[in-house]
Amino acid sequence: MKILVTGGAGFIGGNFAHYMTNTYPNDNIVVLDALTYAGNLETLEPIMNKPNFKFVKGDIRDREFIYKLFDEEKFDVVVNFAAESHVDRSIENPGIFVETNVMGVQVLLDASLKYNVKRYHQVSTDEVYGDLPLDRKDLMFTEKTPLHTSSPYSASKASADLLTLAYYRTYKLPVTISRCSNNYGPYHFPEKLIPLMISRALANESLPVYGKGENVRDWLHVHDHCTAIDLIIRKGKEGEVYNIGGHNERTNLEVVKTILKQLGKSEDLIHFVTDRPGHDLRYAIDPTKIETELGWKPVYNFDTGIKQTIDWYLNNKSWWENIISGEYQEYYAKMYKNRQ
């Protein structure tokens, strides 16, 4: 099989490219990435010279370029990770989220149809379901939960899901969609909660926790997300949506305290700051469908996964120190200046 992985220089796409290139030496993996601020070729360095791997720089919004690539490469499968992915950035600048996450997806869907791709997989998010109340632990997102978005990011992702399903129903494009909960693990860009807190704690800098830190996220190690997507593209049913999550709900404060404890740092570093506008309260995935229909099971729980992740950040300082040394400083100053 020849598999196109868009957004493969980012966090999850990069982990997926590693996983697929190493697990399936007879498949060919092509990563396409525009190398935005979130894309990093150093993430792909360990697989760059493998015979079954290739990197192409390009933008999913560029129709002419994408058609030419599909024409030349004749992909069997497309897995689309390419996106603007940070909720806080979508609040500052929603336009690019619509351009990449909606218009870019339409280009990929058109190309998949035109060049007879056998499976288009759209990597979506649990954020399309909105949020759940903090005091109703019995409630979880299933694939039947109505879409009810809160941020420009989640609205753009829900739009892409609807467009993807429309291409299935109208044009019979063989599609699948996965909606995963919060990922963590190696190569996670340090603007997101877990790598931000690890990198700042190691530098003894204050840790900005939004509101009271009581919002809940359902954490899944990125390795388990990769195995789930692999199963879906091989065994998943066309036109179907699959939720992915491993029952690892934690409040943000619990996550931050766990990181501090493992690093041997003081909780005095915690600094409560102004809340995110429209901040979703709680996410919780019901993964029954992918477990029962496809036999997927995660290998990490939060305790084993966070330990592995912190060890990775300790052993791979150059990867993230390179990122936080440049423009990132301006980003942090701008995004956090009004939160004090």
Ligand code: NAD
């Ligand atoms: P990321 O921001 O780390 O990576 C996104 C990648 O897409 C980057 O390499 C970037 O350069 C690339 N990209 C952006 N715009 C592009 C364009 N126009 N053309 C080509 N490439 C472009 O994101 P991530 O956290 O790895 O998320 C990957 C996907 O998974 C996204 O679609 C996101 O919505 C979804 N998702 C993320 C999570 C999570 O917890 N991070 C959970 C569920 C779903």
Ligand code: DAU
């Ligand atoms: O649920 C899946 C989603 O998870 C993905 O679709 C998104 O692409 C991904 O970014 C992530 O979204 P979140 O908004 O949940 O992730 P983030 O790491 O930005 O924030 C996690 C929680 O931590 C959230 O409740 C906000 C809080 N937070 C975040 C930052 C960056 C803080 O308290 N302080 C911070 O500085």
